[in-house]
Amino acid sequence: MILKAEHLILGDGKTVLEQGAVCVDSEGKIKSVGPSDQIERQNPGEEVRDYGEATILPGLFDMHVHFGYYYSQPGLSEYDDYMVAYYALKQAAYALDLGITTVRDLASPYNLCKKMRMAGEAGFIEVPRIFHTHTGICMTGGHGHEDGITEVDGVWPLRKEIRRQLRDGADWIKILTSNREDFPEFTQEELNAAVDECHRRGVKTAVHAGTQPAIQMCIDAGFDTIEHGTFMTLAQAEQMAENNQAWVPTITAYTYLYEYTKRLIEEGGDLSNPISARAVKDQAFFEPAANAYRDHFKSFYDTGVTVLAGSDMVLYGAPPLPIHQELAYMVEYGITPVQAVATATGNPSRVMGLEKVTGFLHPGLQADLLVVQGNAAEDIHALDQVLGVYLGGRRVREN
Numbered sequence: 109m110i111l112k113a114e115h116l117i118l119g120d121g122k123t124v125l126e127q128g129a130v131c132v133d134s135e136g137k138i139k140s141v142g143p144s145d146q147i148e149r150q151n152p153g154e155e156v157r158d159y160g161e162a163t164i165l166p167g168l169f170d171m172h173v174h175f176g177y178y179y180s181q182p183g184l185s186e187y188d189d190y191m192v193a194y195y196a197l198k199q200a201a202y203a204l205d206l207g208i209t210t211v212r213d214l215a216s217p218y219n220l221c222k223k224m225r226m227a228g229e230a231g232f233i234e235v236p237r238i239f240h241t242h243t244g245i246c247m248t249g250g251h252g253h254e255d256g257i258t259e260v261d262g263v264w265p266l267r268k269e270i271r272r273q274l275r276d277g278a279d280w281i282k283i284l285t286s287n288r289e290d291f292p293e294f295t296q297e298e299l300n301a302a303v304d305e306c307h308r309r310g311v312k313t314a315v316h317a318g319t320q321p322a323i324q325m326c327i328d329a330g331f332d333t334i335e336h337g338t339f340m341t342l343a344q345a346e347q348m349a350e351n352n353q354a355w356v357p358t359i360t361a362y363t364y365l366y367e368y369t370k371r372l373i374e375e376g377g378d379l380s381n382p383i384s385a386r387a388v389k390d391q392a393f394f395e396p397a398a399n400a401y402r403d404h405f406k407s408f409y410d411t412g413v414t415v416l417a418g419s420d421m422v423l424y425g426a427p428p429l430p431i432h433q434e435l436a437y438m439v440e441y442g443i444t445p446v447q448a449v450a451t452a453t454g455n456p457s458r459v460m461g462l463e464k465v466t467g468f469l470h471p472g473l474q475a476d477l478l479v480v481q482g483n484a485a486e487d488i489h490a491l492d493q494v495l496g497v498y499l500g501g502r503r504v505r506e507n
């Protein structure tokens with residue numbers, strides 16, 4: 109099968125092909141990528157799908173999802189394991205609708221993502237490629253403890269919990285060490301031990317750190333990805349670039365929280381949802397948070413720090429998995445659409461160690477493809493009009 113379109117974005121942050129095509133082999137891998145006349149000549153008799161004025165790009169990654177975060181749903185008392193699984197399945201369906209073919213889940217109920225992946229492999233359900241932590245780990249009373257994050261204190265209990273999660277199939281470990289205040293939750297000794305326990309097993313680890321001095325402590329501890337980094341400094345971005353630590357800013361989540369809570373306060377909206385009520389309580393945090401992303405994103409990007417797109421949206425009624433909006437903010441704040449696309453394709457592929465699997469339009473990789481209307485290399489909002497989504501060469505969405 110040959111897919112052709114007027115524009116191809118290869119995923120490396122710079123290469124765009126005009127009048128290009130992707131040939132997909134019978135095993136669902138990319139056989140070749142190049143000018144469409146050449147690809148068609150080399151593969152006579154192949155079925156050709158001509159998408160016309162459209163862009164073909166690698167299927168997207170969302171590097172910060174919580175498929176099983178049901179805590180903001182109404183009717184919470186009905187949420188047993190069955191309901192949580194159905195809820196998570198709906199999130200997975202949204203992902204495919206948007207052209208997200210790979211996710212990293214950074215905390216969901218224990219084993220949920222492991223079993224979703226298994227059920228996908230067994231053919232029971234249709235899900236994107238899933239890489240996951242289990243519940244995430246915070247200190248007793250720390251960020252997320254009300255929402256299913258496992259509470260652990262001290263170096264050896266931390267190591268033991270990490271060992272348990274790895275034994276039970278976690279691909280990554282997630283630590284949470286800051287909330288809305290400027291104090292770090294875990295001690296430096298605990299953070300260092302967590303990273304050491306992962307790295308000596310060859311496993312990567314992500315950390316929720318948005319305030320100071322938690323961000324600096326996490327950079328020093330050697331975490332592989334810093335989630336949010338909301339009040340990061342330029343010097344810290346430079347340090348992360350040098351240490352090869354990646355940044356997952358989650359601009360949309362904080363900007364949405366700011367706008368949403370502002371609206372609720374101004375209009376005196378319904379605060380019966382506990383997660384909304386909590387967000388309103390934190391409104392003083394969200395305004396400077398949204399502004400920090402707007403004002404500093406470009407200068408941090410320019411340090412060369414690897415930026416990864418993650419949506420992290422958990423509010424009831426919010427747009428699910430707004431990864432297109434995340435890329436749109438990056439463009440609004442100063443980078444090019446092609447660079448923004450790399451934060452959801454080539455960059456995460458490298459950080460996840462999946463360069464031979466997915467994230468680029470390169471021969472030999474799985475044909476995880478997104479086709480959108482228009483020229484996404486010029487206009488990032490083209491991503492909002494999905495024409496087709498392919499997972500391992502199989503068409504899973506067609507509009």
Ligand SMILES: [Zn+2]
Nearest residue numbers: 172174214420
């Ligand atoms: Zn999160």
